[in-house]
Amino acid sequence: MLRLQTLALLCSIFLIFGLRSADAQVKKTSSSKSRSTYSISKKTKNKAPAKKTAKKTTTKKAGKSTAAKKTTKPGKKAPPKTAPPAAAAQAKSDPNKPAEIGEAPPDQVTSGKSVDLSEAFKEEEQKPYEYQPADPVFWTKIQSQLGENNQVAVVIEAAKQEDAMGSSTPEGGEAQLAMAIGLMEKRLYFASFHLLTKLVQERIGTNVGEAALHQLGRLTQESLFDEFALIQLLSRNEFASLHPDVESFVSYYKGLELMQLGFTEWANVHMSRIKKDSYWDYLLKYWTAIGEVSRDRPENAIKIFQTLLEVPNLHPALFEKTALQYARLVFEQGDFITASAIYNNLGVKAVREIGRLNLERAWVLYYMKDYSTAMGVLTSLQSPYFEPSLTFERHILEMIIYRELCHYKAVESVAQRFRFDFHNSLKTIRKREPLRHEKKLFNMAVLDMEVQNLANLIDQMRAEKIALAEYNWGQFSFYKPILDEYDRMDKILQSRIDIELEDKARFAANELLDAEEQVLFLEYTSRLDELRIRRGDDRKYQAEDISYVTFEKIYWPADGEFWWDEMPDYKMLISSRCGDMTSPDDDQMEREFE
Structure with a gap:
């Protein structure tokens, strides 16, 4: 008996809460409808009311509801099922106009970003990196002086700007960037390297910091540099979203260090971020070929080197490194003529490099019996x-x-x-x-x-x-x-x-x-x-025989020759x-x- 009374009490409590919840939901729906009606009437003000062409009727039978049926008045044709509502059609013709309440969004809107905007982002990423200056007037002057090959004027102008604005200000950082570029163009590479690494360390996440990374990538392609210091700088810092050109440079050196430490999977994550057909992509392929040689697979290395040599406008320094390794491999395979032709056309290098390359060339000539x-x-x-x-x-x-x-x-x-x-x-x-x-x-x-x-x-x-x-x-x-x-x-x-x-x-x-x-x-x-x-x-x-008596004129050209x-x-x-x-x-x- 006690159990029945307790059960009845619980049922009454649940019934009371259920009625209150239903009442609150009805009020909320009513309020929403009134606001919706007000909004629609406000938008359709001064417009002729549309005629009703169909109405929905529902019937209940044995506690079940049947599907809604559409009926039309005599003499009126039902609109085709494929015809879009007038407001939706207007949205298609005028995408900039907001859609009416209750209508589907325009077709070009997907996931909060229009298709056209997505394509614009892709096109923007394909463009070369371009620095956005903090002081456009100053930067325009720097670009003008660089165009005139007046690197000394660039350094002086940037030094004046830094001392006037202070090195800690955005303008001062921009002046240091300009100074580093001027020193690099003047072939004072270490001075430029020092300024750029300092900017990267102090201004991570800024436009100047990203520009300094971009210029560091340029410097490493043109000159010798302290590779240990560069890897320490890049691997010990995390950088925000970077332009693909800059991201390729950073990812290459981060992946290189991880590869040297034996963390191949982590290294591959960084290597996958390198932009395809960029300088860093080709440099990675070069070292991949060197790895094939160390694994005693010279045929694979030759194929990679041949592919690199066929790349149009390959960076000159990388082209010569690739050609030299290719010459050494074909020499080992007995193709002395190709090896000799490559050695004869290699550019002038440092004194130790010139001596070593000429010794290799002499060995090739010996095997050719020349x-x-x-x-x-x-x-x-x-x-x-x-x-x-x-x-x-x-x-x-x-x-x-x-x-x-x-x-x-x-x-x-x-x-x-x-x-x-x-x-x-x-x-x-x-x-x-x-x-x-x-x-x-x-x-x-x-x-x-x-x-x-x-x-x-x-x-x-x-x-x-x-x-x-x-x-x-x-x-x-x-x-x-x-x-x-x-x-x-x-x-x-x-x-x-x-x-x-x-x-x-x-x-x-x-x-x-x-x-x-x-x-x-x-x-x-x-x-x-x-x-x-x-x-x-x-x-x-x-x-060949040399004639000592038939010379009429002797020319001694000295146009940059050594x-x-x-x-x-x-x-x-x-x-x-x-x-x-x-x-x-x-x-x-x-x-x-x-």
Whole structure:
């Protein structure tokens, strides 16, 4: 009995709350209808009321409702089902006019963004990056001076603006950006690099910060730079939404660091953000090909390099790097003609790079049996200018060529030159003295690519500092801190090289000791060959005859030329001295050298 009373009480409570809720809903609906009616009547004011053409009737049968039926008055035709309402048709004809209440939104509206606006965003992203200045008048003046190639005026104007507005203001930051661009155009790359990295660090999320990132991307394509400092800057900071051109630059270096640390999946996330067919996309493909070489898949690497070489308007520096790697691979496959053509057309580089490339070219010429030209290249490498790139390979190749042409005395002469050139180095090794302080061992160690860029960067910075010190800019606040930064970074880079050189110099010393054994072996075998007569070859190795009497005029063009531009044309007047009797064939000679 008690349970029945409790149940009845609960039912009455639920019934009371249900009635109140229904009453509130009716009032709310009524209020909404009145507001809707007011809104519609307000919009249709001064308009003739539309005639009713149909009405809905509903019938209930056995507690069920049937589908609504439409009825029309006699003599009236029902409107076609496909005809849109008048208001919707008007919205299609005039998309800018707001739709009537209760109507569907215009067709061009999708997810809160019109189709036309979406396409406009896509087109905007495809446009090259363009900086939006804080001071248009100042920036227009800077652009005008850059167009006139007056970089000094750009630096002075920007320095005045920075000192007048203050370095912490938006205008001051813009002045620092202009100054960095002017210094970059003046080929004072480290000064520009210092200003740009400082701007990026201090103005993340601003237009000036994004512009500084864009200019940093430009600088890395044109010059040597401190890659360690750049990766530290980009990987230790998070940047807001960037233009695709700038995002590609940032993502490349972030992904590169993660790849080096072994986080391949995270690296791929950044690499996927690189804009297709951009400089950074092509640079990534270049390193992918290098990876294929290290995995002993040269065929895949050759295909990638060929694809890059066919890209129109590929960046010149990247084109030359790709061509050089391609030449090395085709040389290994025996295509000496293609390799020689590429080596002959490579541009002028740093002194260490020129010496190394010409030595590689001499090896190609040797395998082509163009001994005269090969000896011309090797002789030119004896110039003091190429001393930083001096290696024992020059002596060994020269001895091999002389031995094949039966110039046995010349073989011994080159062996003596080898001992003279590397006497101090061999003495340092045998006395177990510090290796990195010996000049020639240092130069050989620096030829390693991991150290070469640092050494070349130090040389570049020292030359830049001398050039920067010639300008009378002491009255500006930026000048002395940048000069001090040159000295500070010189010491930092020197310490990095010292750490790397310890192992590299030891490796170079071991190679030099091995080369000494090869020189002794070549010298010994050439003395044995001298005791027997060798069959000669009908091939002529001497250079073309030079007439001493038929010259009428001699021209000495000097339009930007240097003497090393003529190195591909240097030849030595040399011919074979081998006899007519039998001699070891080429395969036997190769087995001897192995």
